[in-house]
Amino acid sequence: MGSAMGVLLDIAGVLYEGDRPIPGAVDAVRRLRGSGLAVRYLTNSTRRPKRRIVERLRSLGFPVDPAEILTPAEAACDWLRREGYAPHLLIHPDLEEDFMDLPKSDRIAVVVGDAGPCFSYERMNAAFRELERGAPFLALAINRVFKDRDGKLSLDAGAFVKALEYSSGTPALLLGKPSRDFFVAGARSMGCALGDVTMIGDDAESDVSGAIAAGVRAAIHVQTGKYRAGDETQHDHRPSALARDIAAAVDLLVETD
Amino acid sequence: MGSAMGVLLDIAGVLYEGDRPIPGAVDAVRRLRGSGLAVRYLTNSTRRPKRRIVERLRSLGFPVDPAEILTPAEAACDWLRREGYAPHLLIHPDLEEDFMDLPKSDRIAVVVGDAGPCFSYERMNAAFRELERGAPFLALAINRVFKDRDGKLSLDAGAFVKALEYSSGTPALLLGKPSRDFFVAGARSMGCALGDVTMIGDDAESDVSGAIAAGVRAAIHVQTGKYRAGDETQHDHRPSALARDIAAAVDLLVETD
Structure with missing residues (x-):
């Protein structure tokens, strides 16, 4: 899908489920960051403080800086x-x-x-x-x-x-997704306009339909986490792409070796 | 307002508030029943069983038969x-x-x-x-x-x-108010059509606007219970009449001696 400048990643259900990273997710994030794309984490999780979101991602093997997470x-x-x-x-x-x-x-x-x-x-x-x-x-x-x-x-x-x-x-x-202001804040923190950003998430409404309505370049719906067959047809905007998981989503954005 | 054949009374906020009858309410219900109008009680209260609704009304001085109450x-x-x-x-x-x-x-x-x-x-x-x-x-x-x-x-x-x-x-x-079926059941238990019934209540939406939408002859909004100034302007249908309390509402329906 080429030429996105920045990627916004949802966290729960995209990077991990329960206590485990989704298979291939750690490597997928590493490839994304290694490709020169800017990456930020845009979560709607409100059950734990940012400090613990950072700790959890790090303990699961995702290298992350607190400034890269927007809550x-x-x-x-x-x-x-x-x-x-x-x-x-x-x-x-x-x-x-x-x-x-x-x-x-x-x-x-x-x-x-x-x-x-x-x-x-x-x-x-x-x-x-x-x-x-x-x-x-x-x-x-x-x-x-x-x-x-x-x-x-x-x-x-x-x-x-x-x-x-x-x-x-x-x-x-x-305040959270699918508020347009929240997507804009995510884009801005990467120095991008919304139109240069791809959102990746598992929530058909907050991550996908909402992001497209807000004006992102593309929104990729991953079939992990809360995804249920047919979710992508239930809201105003369908995803730009449906991907098996984040590894498959990153394949769409980054040239494989 | 003459010629109603039956009256549906809301209970809480119309007949009593807290542990006390609303002043004049016991006498108002007696006058209503003595006038030859059929009377039923149509409540949305779901915090106590019918047995205790009956006990409470009786203990407050309202003569009531369980068959007259629809829940x-x-x-x-x-x-x-x-x-x-x-x-x-x-x-x-x-x-x-x-x-x-x-x-x-x-x-x-x-x-x-x-x-x-x-x-x-x-x-x-x-x-x-x-x-x-x-x-x-x-x-x-x-x-x-x-x-x-x-x-x-x-x-x-x-x-x-x-x-x-x-x-x-x-x-x-x-199932409860403002379901049209519930108002119809109240009317039917008095042998009336909805168009022959007056509803008296303190809830602008469930008792008044909903009853008028269902097709009652009239709905009287009493300014007791949960009533707040201006409530009657907030929903699709305004009351047929606004009455200070149930005694004033009954005055509109029954000739005083």
């Missing part, structure tokens, strides 16, 4: 600083460290991520009541499902965002 | 029996007794009500996984909010129904 939590912190709000957090406790360094403020914005088992009625209702009082509503992600450790799909953050939007009548501002 | 749980049981499904229940434990007498079946339908504090990620995800396996999805109610014991609004069943619809892609079949 919805960072995008939210940028928004909160810029607009002068303190967060009311409805997120996984493990992610809270990414929100530790914000300046104090009396103005509250609700921030919802994938709290997983930490979603409870009490926590949902407390966030709802802040929205009722007029707090802005930031959604780290609106993914419908993720592939859980038992191999089955489970409810992702989007379910809980939609619940709160419905009852409060407050639309959420999305 | 979404009964409508769901009718559906399950008719279609031959056993329920996977995501409801308040107190409501489970209303689902005890169903015949066994290997075919599972997911039933969601207002589980309140009993909503948890695990229970939501278990229901989601049944939907992923193709189970039909019954929603007892889709109310956005209810007036909680502390006087503030809290998340109602609709939030959790929308969460599951979003992630599963399975639309819910609504």
Whole structure:
């Protein structure tokens, strides 16, 4: 597919599944980086802090610099600083460290991520009541499902965002994929325009259809992670290419020896 | 407003708030029943079984026969029996007794009500996984909010129904208000057509706009319970009349002495 200048990689389901790298993924990322293409990691994972995303990728054999990873939590912190709000957090406790360094403020914005088992009625209702009082509503992600450790799909953050939007009548501002701003930030950090970037991911909606709608050069849908046959036909935009896995996707972008 | 043949009354927020009858409500219901109009109670409450709804109304001074109360749980049981499904229940434990007498079946339908504090990620995800396996999805109610014991609004069943619809892609079949079938069942139990019925409620969407869309003769919006100024302007249909409370609403329907 030649001439992309930068590549944005989704992480979970593309580079690893559960506790293991996807076969061929470490070598594929090495080939990508060795080819002269810029590479950034654009994740919607909001269950662990950036520090642990970096640790995990390194422990699985992916060489990665923290500055190469863009997370919805960072995008939210940028928004909160810029607009002068303190967060009311409805997120996984493990992610809270990414929100530790914000300046104090009396103005509250609700921030919802994938709290997983930490979603409870009490926590949902407390966030709802802040929205009722007029707090802005930031959604780290609106993914419908993720592939859980038992191999089955489970409810992702989007379910809980939609619940709160419905009852409060407050639309959420999305920070993660498929927010165009998030793709733009990924491109910009490589010194590219969106039109020079290829996105590789396993989520038909957030990674593929959303990226194409945002204006990337191409979006490659890998058939790993949460991929289910036919997913690519369910949303507004179909992938530029469907690839067996990231190794096959990289073959499309980089000349093999 | 003369010549209604039957009246459907919402219960919580119309007849009582918290532990007390709304001032004048007991006398208003007595006047209504004494006037020769048929009266039925059409509730979306799914936190307690019918047995306890009856007990509560009686303890507050409202004379009521169980056959006069229509609940979404009964409508769901009718559906399950008719279609031959056993329920996977995501409801308040107190409501489970209303689902005890169903015949066994290997075919599972997911039933969601207002589980309140009993909503948890695990229970939501278990229901989601049944939907992923193709189970039909019954929603007892889709109310956005209810007036909680502390006087503030809290998340109602609709939030959790929308969460599951979003992630599963399975639309819910609504059993309670504003399902037209539920209003029709209320009218039919009085031997009336919908066009002969007046609905009285405090929920702008479920009780008022929904009833008018279904085809009732009139819907009176009472300014008690969850009512907030301006609610009546937020949905497709405005009320036939806005009344201070049920006593004022009954004044519109029954000649005073």
